[in-house]
Amino acid sequence: MDSSPTSTVSLENFSSISSVSSSSTTLSVHLTATPTITPYLSWSHPSITESMDSAWSLTSVETELSMPSASSPAQYPLLLDSVSSSPGYNHVTRSLTFKITNEIFTVALYDPTSLVYRLLSENVQNQLTPIYRRAFSSFDRVEVGGFRLGSVAVNTTLVFGNVTQAPSPVDIVWVLYREAKGLGMMLGNLSLAENSIQSEASTLTTLAPLTVHVSFTTMELFESSLLIPGSATYTTLERLTMEPVTPVVLEFYGMHLQEQPLLFFSNDAQWVGVSIVYKFNVPVPVGLQGLADRLAREVRDTHIQKSSISVNEEKAELTVYNLWLRIPKWPFSEGLKDKASKESQELRGRLTHGLTTILKSTENFAEVIVEGFLFSPVIATVRLTYFKAAPSESDVQEWVTKGLRTLEDADGLYLELAVPDFDMPNSGPSGLSEASFPPYAVAMTVLGFLFLLVFPLILVLAFKTNLSSQIAGLCVWKPGCGRQVTASQYTMQSCDLKH
Structure with a gap:
């Protein structure tokens, strides 16, 4: 028996009940309503110094009613509690925070009733809702909890309607990162700080053991359509890059991917920079290295620059020599500075073919990359790459010097070494600069x-x-x-x- 005070109300004079026989059934209705009302203020408002709670309660009421017979049905009003709990029974919530870098924080963002707050809140909800609805069938809604200083720090809550199918905080972080990364860390018109994405205690650092980042540069010329997933150029280059790389990655780790890899293209000095993110269902073994070196050795696609391959910031074990070649009989033009020009592609192709012919039989030779052209007469900047246990600098220099004479006879391309010695191995690409004489010195x-x-x-x-x-x-x-x-x-x- 409920210990709370009750009152019994006898209903005898209703016309709808008077016709009921004396053997009517007695119904006891217990109504208990104790909702809690908390005044709503933004959680981040500086004026909040303590929580405010007030409550009201209704006394439980026990009412005895004589039920009408089936021959004279009666309609009873439906009694509902107007105060609903959030997120609701059998719901699961996940916090999600991130920073917006292209919005300026104002004091109005402390006030949930201000127009600035409501517009930004609606924008965040509109951007996040379709992303998580596509990713999780149990997704219900996004609730914006407030904004804080720090560019604009956003605090949200994701509500899911099924306890057994609710995603983990790591999955929450991954879905937003995957979506924004493919668009240059843009969420609609909002620019996100990549390392600011967090759900519960999970961040990109938590996500790192599950992911492998592979990046490299191809010899393909960059086109703006490569920034549009699904375009013809994107699809073609996707096939050319993923087919030779992905099998090597999966074989190296011996694990299955949780979902399709993420693929991004970028402009790398008119060539195409490629970034691939692989996500596995279990953490990648700690300390397991060597994938970059294996990719450099096993990927036979000549369009992929071996010396540019990086896996989780680990570079392949290669030796790189940089040299300059003078081409005195080749007329210089501004078009040579443009990798997309016909004359630049023609000269680059002839040099690449000629130097590869000279060096391909040498031990541990990997590739020749003609990076660009300078000055008048024309000077070509070239990068020669060898696998580890590479030959000495003096040997490579001797082979190139002898081969240049052969190249002149075979291809009619007269070349001279512009610098007597090579740069040290593993140094970055070097460039020449003309000695400048300041105008004031002339005066x-x-x-x-x-x-x-x-x-x-x-x-x-x-x-x-x-x-x-x-x-x-x-x-x-x-x-x-x-x-x-x-x-x-x-x-x-x-x-x-x-x-």
Whole structure:
């Protein structure tokens, strides 16, 4: 028996009940309503110093009713509690926070009733809802909890309607990262700080053991359509890059992917930069390295630059020599600076083919990359790559020097080493720069030369015209006191000192 106070109400005079036989059934209805009402304030408002709670309760009411017979049904009003709990029975919530970098925080974002707050809140909800609805069938809604200073830090809650199918915090982070990363960390018109995404205690750092990042540069020319997934150029290059790389990755780790890899293209000095993110269903073994080196050795696609391959920031074990080749008989033009121009592609192709022919038989040779062209006469910057246990610099230099003569006979391409020695191995690509002479130095040199010409003439004129005496007279100090004393050689002023 409920210990709360009850009251019994006898209903005897209702016309709808008077026709009921004396054997009517008795119904006891217990109504207990104890909702809690908390005044709503933004959780981040600085004026909040303590929580405010007030409650009201209704006394449980026990009512005895005589049920009508089936021949005279009665309609009873449906009694509902107007205060619903959040998120609701059998619901699961996951927190999600991130930072927006292209919005300016204002004091109005502390106030949930302000227009600025409501517009940004609606924008965040509109951007997140379709992302998580596509990813999880149990997704219900997004609730924005408030904004904080820090660019604009956003606090949200994701509500899921099925306890057994609710995603983990790691999955929450991955879904948003996957979506935003493919769009340059843009969430609609909102720019996100990549490392700010967090759900519960899970961040990108938590996600790292499950993912493998592979990046490299291809010799393909960049086109803006590569930024549009599903475009013809995107699909073609996706096939050319994923087919040779993915099997090597899966074989190396011996694990299955949780979902399709993420693929991103970017502009890398007019070539195509490629970034692939593989996500596994279990953590990648800690300390397992060597994938970059295996990719460099096993991927035979000549469009992939082996020296650019990186796996989780680990580079392949390669030795790189940089050299400059002068091409005196090739006319220089601005078009050579453009990798997409016909003349640049023609000369790059001839150099790549010729140098590869010279060096391909040498031990552990990997590739030749002609990076660009400078100056007049034309100078080509070239990167030679060898696997570890590479030959010495002197050997490579000797092979190139001998091969250049053969290349001239075979292809008619006359080349000279522009620098007598190679750069040290593993150094970055080097470039030449013309010795510059500042304009002010030129002006000073000209003025100095003119002064040397004019100064002797001034001296001659000075002696012939007694100009020096006149100039000296102008420079004599003539104070106001004393009397003038005249001498045959000069004129001066003196002062009488009175004792």
